Amino acid sequence: MKIVLAGAGKLATNLGQALHAAGHDIVQVYSRTMESAAALSAIVGGSPVTDTGAITDDADVYIMSVTDAAMPVLVPVICKGREQKVFVHTAGSMPMDVFQGMALHYGVLYPMQSFSKERKVNFREVACFTEANDEYAAGIIGRLACDVSDNVKPLSSEARRHLHLAAVFACNFVNHCYAISADILARHDIPFDVMLPLIDETARKVHSITPASAQTGPAVRYDENVIRNQSMLLRNNPLIKEIYERMSMSIHRKYTKE
Amino acid sequence: MKIVLAGAGKLATNLGQALHAAGHDIVQVYSRTMESAAALSAIVGGSPVTDTGAITDDADVYIMSVTDAAMPVLVPVICKGREQKVFVHTAGSMPMDVFQGMALHYGVLYPMQSFSKERKVNFREVACFTEANDEYAAGIIGRLACDVSDNVKPLSSEARRHLHLAAVFACNFVNHCYAISADILARHDIPFDVMLPLIDETARKVHSITPASAQTGPAVRYDENVIRNQSMLLRNNPLIKEIYERMSMSIHRKYTKE
Numbered sequence: 001m002k003i004v005l006a007g008a009g010k011l012a013t014n015l016g017q018a019l020h021a022a023g024h025d026i027v028q029v030y031s032r033t034m035e036s037a038a039a040l041s042a043i044v045g046g047s048p049v050t051d052t053g054a055i056t057d058d059a060d061v062y063i064m065s066v067t068d069a070a071m072p073v074l075v076p077v078i079c080k081g082r083e084q085k086v087f088v089h090t091a092g093s094m095p096m097d098v099f100q101g102m103a104l105h106y107g108v109l110y111p112m113q114s115f116s117k118e119r120k121v122n123f124r125e126v127a128c129f130t131e132a133n134d135e136y137a138a139g140i141i142g143r144l145a146c147d148v149s150d151n152v153k154p155l156s157s158e159a160r161r162h163l164h165l166a167a168v169f170a171c172n173f174v175n176h177c178y179a180i181s182a183d184i185l186a187r188h189d190i191p192f193d194v195m196l197p198l199i200d201e202t203a204r205k206v207h208s209i210t211p212a213s214a215q216t217g218p219a220v221r222y223d224e225n226v227i228r229n230q231s232m233l234l235r236n237n238p239l240i241k242e243i244y245e246r247m248s249m250s251i252h253r254k255y256t257k258e
Numbered sequence: 259m260k261i262v263l264a265g266a267g268k269l270a271t272n273l274g275q276a277l278h279a280a281g282h283d284i285v286q287v288y289s290r291t292m293e294s295a296a297a298l299s300a301i302v303g304g305s306p307v308t309d310t311g312a313i314t315d316d317a318d319v320y321i322m323s324v325t326d327a328a329m330p331v332l333v334p335v336i337c338k339g340r341e342q343k344v345f346v347h348t349a350g351s352m353p354m355d356v357f358q359g360m361a362l363h364y365g366v367l368y369p370m371q372s373f374s375k376e377r378k379v380n381f382r383e384v385a386c387f388t389e390a391n392d393e394y395a396a397g398i399i400g401r402l403a404c405d406v407s408d409n410v411k412p413l414s415s416e417a418r419r420h421l422h423l424a425a426v427f428a429c430n431f432v433n434h435c436y437a438i439s440a441d442i443l444a445r446h447d448i449p450f451d452v453m454l455p456l457i458d459e460t461a462r463k464v465h466s467i468t469p470a471s472a473q474t475g476p477a478v479r480y481d482e483n484v485i486r487n488q489s490m491l492l493r494n495n496p497l498i499k500e501i502y503e504r505m506s507m508s509i510h511r512k513y514t515k516e
Contacts, residue, residue, distance in 0.1 A: 010474065068476075068483050093476070093484045112452070114460055114474045118467050121459065127452050151455070155448075162446045165488045170439035170453045171460045172475030173505045174432045179469035179512065181428035188420045190413075194370070194385050195428045196465060197409070201379065202372055202429045203461035207454060209376055211437035216268065216372045217430030218326075218351070225326050226351045230423045239508050246501050247431045253497070254437065 001144070004028045004055060005044070006078060007065035008036035010115035011090055015065060016044040018123035018148035027059050052077045061140060063109070065090040071098055079103045086140045092164030095157040096131050107132030107141045110160060111149070114171045123148050129155040129163065180240060212254070219251035259402070262286045262313060263302070264336060265323035266294035268373035269348055273323060274302040276381035276406035285317050310335045319398060321367070323348040329356055337361045344398045350422030353415035354389050365390030365399045368418060369407070372429045381406050387413040387421065438498060470512070477509035 001024050005016050008031035020026055026046040031037035037048030049055060055062075055078065062078055064071065068091055079087055079102040087099050087106040099106035108131040113121055128149040132138035138154075145152040155163065178199065182192045205214040218226035227248050234241035259282050263274050266289035278284055284304040289295035295306030307313060313320075313336065320336055322329065326349055337345055337360040345357050345364040357364035366389040371379055386407040390396035396412075403410040413421065436457065440450045463472040476484035485506050492499035 067479060068481050093487060112456055114456065114463070114472070116463065116467065116472055116474065118471065119463060125455050127455055153452070159446050159448060161487070162442055162491065163448055163452070164484075165491055166439040166442040166448075166453065167456055168475055168477075168488060168502075169435045169442070171456050172473070172477060172509070173435045174457070174460050175464070175469055175472055175474070176477075176505055176509050176512075177427045177431045177435065178464050179473065180508075181424040182469050184420055184424040184427070188417050190417060190421055190424075192464075192468070194411070194421070195424065197383050197385055198370055198372065198425055198429050199432070199461050199464065202432050203457050205372070205374065205377060206433070206436050206450075206457065209374065210450070211433055211440050213376065214372070214374055215430070215433055215437065216374065217426055219426075219430060219434075221325060223326050226422075229351060229419070230426060233420065233423055239504060239511070243501065243504050243508060244426075246497060246504065247434055250438075250497050250501060251430070251434050254434075 001025065001061055001140070002027050002059040004030065004059045004062045004078075005040070005046070005065065006030040006055075006063065006074060007090075008040040009065065009067075010117055011111065012063075012065035013040055013043070013117065014113075014115045014121055014123060015063070015090060015109075015111060015148070016040060019144065020044040022147040024144070024147070028056055030055060057082055059085065061086045061088060061144065063088045063090065068094050075099060076102055086137050088141055088144075092167065093161050095161070096133060097157070099133070105132075105134055105137040105140070107137045108157070108160070109141055109145050110155075110164075112163065112167055114175070124150045127151045127153065129153055129160055131155060131157060131160070180243075215251060215255065217251070219248040220255050222252050222256075259283065259319055259398070260285050260317040262288065262317045262320045262336075263298070263304070263323065264288040264313075264320065264332060265348075266298040267323065267325075268375055269369065270321075270323035271298055271301070271375065272371075272373045272379055272381060273321070273348060273367075273369060273406070274298060277402065278302040280405040282402070282405070286314055288313060315340055317343065319344045319346060319402065321346045321348065326352050333357060334360055344395050346399055346402075350425065351419050353419070354391060355415070357391070363390075363392055363395040363398070365395045366415070366418070367399055367403050368413075368422075370421065370425055372433070382408045385409045385411065387411055387418055389413060389415060389418070438501075473509060473513065475509070477506040478513050480510050480514075 026044045028046045029041040030049045041048040087103045110129045111126045113126045128145045284302045286304045287299040288307045299306040345361045368387045369384045371384045386403045
């Protein structure tokens with residue numbers, strides 16, 4: 001299929017590469033800056049575009065992979081005059097009906113993964129959640145998704161926004177916990193590497209037991225001495241201290257209730 | 259070596275098994291309840307004891323693996339009359355000098371791992387941090403540690419308490435983020451399994467890039483629409499909402515400062 005890709009961030013880069021590798025024809029890459037558009041089109045093919053007026057009509061699918069804030073501005077501009085085409089966005093939190101009244105055939109392809117430019121992800125393992133407003137869009141989006149991933153599931157906008165929130169906890173906040181841990185270690189000249197076996201086991205555990213039954217540490221056994229002392233160690237960093245105290249309280253409450 | 263093991267929790271169970279497998283002789287297992295003492299001594303050998311008065315003098319090493327709150331009570335009772343022996347505790351946050359004035363030879367063997375009774379951990383991979391008050395204790399504790407783990411490092415009490423705090427973030431709070439994620443998914447009938455590829459990639463990433471450069475999500479790109487909407491989804495759970503907002507703010511601040 002002929003595809004116009006709007007956006008050149010981490011998700012657009014990884015999805016564009018996967019679509020290109022699957023044999024699809026990326027005819028244009030749109031981005032606000034020529035630098036980003038050119039960098040991505042050099043990898044996935046097509047010509048770089050920074051002017052929405054220069055976006056071609058000669059494509060089957062228009063994929064928008066931009067920040068949620070940019071979507072309401074970009075959607076009408078890209079859909080206008082091409083109402084018969086298929087329009088897709090890739091955002092977890094954005095409902096499908098952002099396209100309503102702008103196009104006839106549209107939907108969502110949300111790849112749930114944390115993409116970094118430095119790391120190549122095996123896209124075939126990435127869970128992709130799809131949604132479409134009609135059979136025609138469902139056919140096109142379903143085919144694109146299955147061409148890049150072995151893990152495709154249809155999901156409504158309503159369920160997807162909760163899924164995205166769950167992913168923010170399981171990935172973005174988890175990574176921030178790693179970063180806080182790394183900062184504490186760095187202040188005491190301990191290499192972050194010492195933490196990797198613990199990080200790996202913590203992730204592996206929840207493949208075989210539920211997170212609730214895997215919980216360990218001072219908060220779940222409510223070791224008040226440790227909690228108080230650790231909280232004091234964070235006294236120079238009030239926001240991290242608040243996070244420490246609320247996480248500890250949340251753990252304590254969850255396991256005394258259950 | 260002849261070892262008395264005081265404590266029968268997750269850490270005591272895993273350490274006791276590793277010491278037993280390495281050929282050491284667990285002569286007694288002390289616990290407050292006969293049920294716990296008997297359950298562990300059935301696995302690691304020795305006789306179960308619930309009365310501190312029945313603890314034998316005929317051991318080389320006394321290992322205390324109990325909650326931090328129980329330590330100040332148990333240490334004097336176990337050390338008294340056996341001042342020539344070697345005394346060891348296994349707690350991340352407890353300083354070594356909890357033994358000061360109670361014994362002549364003492365120290366710490368802190369295995370930094372999240373132990374569950376349901377899961378067998380390969381103890382040889384567990385990072386063990388040791389400390390001792392003299393050469394004699396250092397020799398005994400170092401030998402025990404190397405007999406069970408290939409990853410032994412000496413560390414001071416002061417550094418260890420920061421290491422323990424870092425581990426609480428990288429393991430206990432990470433697992434709680436998984437649990438919050440699982441709760442959100444369960445409320446919308448989405449199986450937790452869908453999150454596993456994302457959890458695995460998030461853990462794998464920090465083997466090759468720093469957590470700071472691995473950070474993704476709405477907070478680091480400061481997508482205020484998404485943050486506001488996700489926060490609203492948590493309005494019925496004020497404590498989790500506070501955690502969401504503080505984590506998002508902490509991520510935003512970290513990456514706008516740097």
